[in-house]
Amino acid sequence: MSEETKSLNFIEHIIEEDLTNGLSKDKLRFRFPPEPNGYLHIGHTKAIGISFGLGEKYNAPVNLRFDDTNPAKEEQEYVDAIKRDIKWLGYEWANELYSSDYFITLYNWAVQLIKDGKAYVDSQSSEAMAQQKGTPTQPGVDGPYRNRSIDENLDLFERMKNGEFDEGEHILRAKIDMQHPNMLMRDPIMYRVLKKHHHRTGNDWCIYPMYDWTHGESDYIEQISHSLCSLEFKPHRALYDWFKEHVYEYASESLPMQPKQREFARLNLSYTIMSKRKLLKLVQDGVVSGWDDPRMPTISGLRRRGYTPNSIRHFIERVGVAKRENVIDVSLLEFCIREDLNKTAPRVMAVLDPVKLIITNYPEDKEEWLEAENNPEDSTAGSREIPFSREVYIERADFKEEASNKFFRLKLGSEVRLKNAYIIKGENVVKNAEGHITEIHCTYTTDTEKKVKGTLHWVSTKHAVKAEVREYDRLFIDEAPDSHQDKDFMEFVNPNSLKIIDAFVEPSLVNAKIGERFQFQRLGYFNVDDDATPEQLVFNKTVGLRDSWAKLKPKPQQQNKPQQPQQKRPAIEVIKQLGKKYTNVPEAKQEKSKAEILKLAEAVSYDDLQPLFNTAAKKVGTRIATMITLGVLLKNGQERNDDINAFISKALDDKNELLVAEAKAL
RNA sequence: UGGCCUAUGGUGUAACUGGCAACACAUUGGUUUUUGGUACCAAAGAGUCUAGGUUCGAUCCCUAGUGGGCCAACCA
Numbered sequence: 001m002s003e004e005t006k007s008l009n010f011i012e013h014i015i016e017e018d019l020t021n022g023l024s025k026d027k028l029r030f031r032f033p034p035e036p037n038g039y040l041h042i043g044h045t046k047a048i049g050i051s052f053g054l055g056e057k058y059n060a061p062v063n064l065r066f067d068d069t070n071p072a073k074e075e076q077e078y079v080d081a082i083k084r085d086i087k088w089l090g091y092e093w094a095n096e097l098y099s100s101d102y103f104i105t106l107y108n109w110a111v112q113l114i115k116d117g118k119a120y121v122d123s124q125s126s127e128a129m130a131q132q133k134g135t136p137t138q139p140g141v142d143g144p145y146r147n148r149s150i151d152e153n154l155d156l157f158e159r160m161k162n163g164e165f166d167e168g169e170h171i172l173r174a175k176i177d178m179q180h181p182n183m184l185m186r187d188p189i190m191y192r193v194l195k196k197h198h199h200r201t202g203n204d205w206c207i208y209p210m211y212d213w214t215h216g217e218s219d220y221i222e223q224i225s226h227s228l229c230s231l232e233f234k235p236h237r238a239l240y241d242w243f244k245e246h247v248y249e250y251a252s253e254s255l256p257m258q259p260k261q262r263e264f265a266r267l268n269l270s271y272t273i274m275s276k277r278k279l280l281k282l283v284q285d286g287v288v289s290g291w292d293d294p295r296m297p298t299i300s301g302l303r304r305r306g307y308t309p310n311s312i313r314h315f316i317e318r319v320g321v322a323k324r325e326n327v328i329d330v331s332l333l334e335f336c337i338r339e340d341l342n343k344t345a346p347r348v349m350a351v352l353d354p355v356k357l358i359i360t361n362y363p364e365d366k367e368e369w370l371e372a373e374n375n376p377e378d379s380t381a382g383s384r385e386i387p388f389s390r391e392v393y394i395e396r397a398d399f400k401e402e403a404s405n406k407f408f409r410l411k412l413g414s415e416v417r418l419k420n421a422y423i424i425k426g427e428n429v430v431k432n433a434e435g436h437i438t439e440i441h442c443t444y445t446t447d448t449e450k451k452v453k454g455t456l457h458w459v460s461t462k463h464a465v466k467a468e469v470r471e472y473d474r475l476f477i478d479e480a481p482d483s484h485q486d487k488d489f490m491e492f493v494n495p496n497s498l499k500i501i502d503a504f505v506e507p508s509l510v511n512a513k514i515g516e517r518f519q520f521q522r523l524g525y526f527n528v529d530d531d532a533t534p535e536q537l538v539f540n541k542t543v544g545l546r547d548s549w550a551k552l553k554p555k556p557q558q559q560n561k562p563q564q565p566q567q568k569r570p571a572i573e574v575i576k577q578l579g580k581k582y583t584n585v586p587e588a589k590q591e592k593s594k595a596e597i598l599k600l601a602e603a604v605s606y607d608d609l610q611p612l613f614n615t616a617a618k619k620v621g622t623r624i625a626t627m628i629t630l631g632v633l634l635k636n637g638q639e640r641n642d643d644i645n646a647f648i649s650k651a652l653d654d655k656n657e658l659l660v661a662e663a664k665a666l
Numbered sequence: 667u668g669g670c671c672u673a674u675g676g677u678g679u680a681a682c683u684g685g686c687a688a689c690a691c692a693u694u695g696g697u698u699u700u701u702g703g704u705a706c707c708a709a710a711g712a713g714u715c716u717a718g719g720u721u722c723g724a725u726c727c728c729u730a731g732u733g734g735g736c737c738a739a740c741c742a
Contacts, residue, residue: 007680007689035742070741126740135738137667171740181669183738192740211742234671235737263671265735270677318690320679324672325735332678332691342704377704408702417700448700455700522701549702656722 009321011050011262015058015226018260027257028060028225032086032093033215035067036078036199038276039291039298040085042312042333046267049316050228052091061094063222068100069214071198079199081291085299090309095222099214100200102221106209107161109217109247110172110190114153118246119190120146121156123170132178133186140178140186160193163206167193174213176242184239188212216240217247219259227259230266231323237261267319268327271474272297273482273489287493288475294529294540295475295497305472306517306527306542311340327480334543341517341525341542346374346381349419349457350505350520350539352469354393356461357440359424362390367462372420386506387463388421393504395522398456399440401429406552408454410440417455419521422446457521464504467537470529471499509537517542575600579625582658597625601632609633613647620656627651627662634666 008016019025030051034040040048055062064086068074086093113119122129122145134140148156160170172191180186190213195206216239219227227240240261248258268274279296282288291298294305302312315336319328349372367389375381398409410416412426422444430439478484478492505520512518517527524544532538578593612626630644638644651663 007682009679013683033742037742067742073741129740130738133738135667136669138738139668140738168740183669186738189740194740208740210740215742231671232736233742235669238670265672318678320690322672322679326678329677329692335691338703347701373700376699376701419700421700423700452700454702457701519701519703522703524703545701545703547702552702 010323011054011226011228011264011321012057014260014262015054018225023225025058025060027223028054028058029063029223029257030055030060030226030228031063031065031219031222031224033065033067033099033218034082035070035073036075036082037070037073038078038280039081039300041274041276041279041299042269042272042297042302043267043274045089045299045312045316046264046319046321047228047230048086048089048091049313050264050321052086052093053316054226054228055094060225062091063095063097063224064093065097065099065218065222067211067215067218068098068198068200069208069211071194071196071208074199076199081300085303088299088303088309089312097218097222098200099209099218100198102214102218103201103205103209105221106214106217107207109250110209110213111154111157112250113174113190113246114157114172115150116246117150117175119153119172119174120148121153121160121170122146122173122187123156126168133183134178136183139180140183142178143187146175146178146187157191160191160207161205163195165193167195169193172207174243176239182235182238184212184235185242188239212236212239213243216244216259216261219261220244220247220251220255220257223255223257224259225257227261229261229263231263231325232266233261234263237263263323264321265323265325268325268480269297269333270327270329270479271476271481272330273476275482278482278489281490282475282493285490287490292530294470295472304530305540306341306525307337308340308344308517311337314339330474337543338525338546341519343377344375345517345519345525347372347376347519347521348506348509349386349459350467350469350503350509350523350526351393351395351457351459351464352471352501352503352520352523353396354459354504355396355399355437355440357392357394357399357424357442357458359390359392359422359444360427360441361443364390366390367460370420384508386420386508387460388418389460389462391461392418392458393461393464394418394440394456394458396437399426399437408549409456410442410454415450415452417448417452418444418458419455421448421458423448423450423452457523459504459506461504463507465507465510465537467503467505467509467539469501469503469526469539469541471501471541473497473499503539505537505539512537519545575604575625575629579622582621582624593625594628597628598632601629602636604629604633606633606638610643613643620654620659623651623654624656624659624662627659627666631662631666 032048032051052062066079110119122143124143129143132141132143156170157172159165171189173187173189176185176187178186189210191207191209193206194208197203244258273279283291288296292300292304294301315333318332367387369385370388371383372386373383400407400411403411410426412428415423415425417423424442424444427441427443429437432438473494473496475494475497476492477494481489481492512528514528514530514532517525520526525542526539527542529538529540575597578597582590582593609626609629648663648666651659654660
């Protein structure tokens with residue numbers, strides 16, 4: 001197989017460069033470092049996909065490291081959920097590790113740093129420290145404890161560790177530079193006292209290391225080669241390196257690899273929020289049923305909704321990796337799940353909004369079991385039998401008493417196919433007192449060969465199985481609910497994001513098991529929800545099918561709008577465009593461009609052209625095109641004026657021969 | 667009154683580090699079809715934020731401007 005040379009993203013470029021500069025391939029090592037304080041969401045899958053994807057690409061180990069340095073927020077429940085979600089996505093970590101595993105090493109290094117005069121104990125209030133820290137635009141000032149003696153620092157720090165102080169009394173900070181333009185370098189905090197129970201270390205510790213001190217050193221201990229994180233950590237890099245370089249002095253023999261932190265832009269999805277804190281609020285306020293509510297952008301939510309690991313991995317691949325802020329349209333995610341399910345999901349029939357259809361010339365007591373293909377995309381999927389009888393349900397939207405011939409479905413007097421069954425013809429309707437259609441009467445023919453425009457799905461009323469179908473709409477009505485300074489994201493919650501439908505499904509579905517995915521033909525993809533029981537089927541609508549009919553429908557109302565004729569671009573614009581590349585293209589194309597410009601020039605007025613006389617000297621191509629166009633205008637009777645003469649004479653002095661030649665021609 | 671990052675069709679990402687701006691989604695036509703699905707074919711859509719500079723040649727390198735983002739938690 002010829003490996004297709006896929007273009008590399010900027011991180012892969014960095015790795016390739018390191019490799020060519022002598023980094024041995026077997027030294028490559030990555031990590032995914034979640035804090036166990038919430039559930040993983042679709043945004044995390046980007047980070048997961050990048051690090052684990054790199055691991056797969058280079059056959060390098062990827063550690064799963066729980067960044068568990070804040071016992072106030074972290075729980076075992078989240079650890080378990082995160083592991084389950086990553087496994088479900090199909091990734092394997094080399095080692096399951098915890099930052100808390102390194103508490104003792106970190107502590108010893110911190111003591112070394114104190115001994116080297118690189119860290120000190122500060123005993124002020126957090127307010128006082130914030131004061132001294134300055135602002136992004138104003139430098140900070142040194143605090144009163146900054147020059148404590150090493151011995152005092154050592155003593156205080158040990159007593160902090162021993163639990164002699166309350167929270168907030170003392171902290172340990174690195175001694176860097178209170179005037180540094182990067183605020184993170186203004187003597188950042190390394191340790192704080194926290195008398196909390198930790199989900200792994202219990203009550204062993206009452207001082208806990210901060211992120212910056214822990215994260216880079218954990219990377220270093222694990223000998224991670226490339227530490228990838230999102231853009232907001234860019235300012236942390238200076239500190240990451242500062243700590244790393246100092247610790248390297250203590251451990252370079254046993255730990256020779258110095259990790260590199262590199263940052264990429266995180267994923268944003270339209271109509272979605274990605275903040276753990278805000279997702280937690282949706283759960284706590286009961287807006288959704290839990291972290292795994294099918295409307296949630298969490299991995300567990302997507303899983304329950306019916307998304308496949310494959311579809312999510314493809315999505316992440318397509319999203320790409322770069323450094324600029326981005327908003328991905330949800331339609332890409334939907335495309336990815338349809339793409340996957342189209343190939344794999346068995347087709348079945350279900351009617352969500354039923355109306356009874358009676359085939360008057362079909363015997364009342366007759367029933368037939370007709371063969372139905374399970375998946376036209378998969379020849380190995382086989383077929384099943386579905387029952388047919390005189391009375392079936394069809395979708396209410398599939399019938400109109402009369403309609404234009406754009407309507408391919410059932411109407412009175414015309415024919416349509418019942419999928420996998422017969423061709424029927426609409427004869428008449430029965431309505432109740434309110435004029436609501438209660439029955440559609442039709443006749444059938446066994447000639448199934450003939451061509452008809454439409455095909456309907458159906459379920460035999462006698463054999464139909466009741467099922468609950470949950471149809472979801474986006475959770476937020478705003479494209480970026482997160483991004484309004486003046487409004488809370490909760491204001492944009494869509495009140496109608498869940499619709500519960502009593503539906504009829506074909507009997508083959510009675511034994512459908514939780515998690516199984518189907519295509520309800522002509523409707524969309526559905527999976528069996530966790531709430532389903534042997535007595536009550538429950539389906540989630542994962543995503544609808546693409547529906548080009550739905551797009552046609554709203555048209556009649558807007559028909560009156562004057563048809564905007566395909567606006568042709570003004571000739572002068574096209575000329576500018578041709579000109580821009582003029583000097584870069586091969587001669588043959590140049591001639592073609594010139595011919596085109598000559599033709600277009602006929603449609604150009606002097607007023608259009610005049611502004612181009614001021615084109616920057618550098619833009620020779622545009623000037624040539626302008627010159628050619630000017631030639632046409634002059635030929636057609638345009639009189640010479642000062643502007644024209646100045647433009648031509650300036651061109652005559654140019655270095656570019658083409659331009660000079662065109663100018664001479666005038 | 668600062669520092670850092672960033673700017674390419676509607677969206678996202680490319681362009682082998684300077685050589686006719688490509689791919690995917692979305693859009694619009696068409697063909698096939700017992701799913702108005704799928705598949706296939708085609709079209710349209712940017713000349714790369716602006717102004718300078720270097721160069722035979724700039725999306726790419728340099729400078730300045732402008733727009734967007736991040737940075738002042740004993741959070742990660």
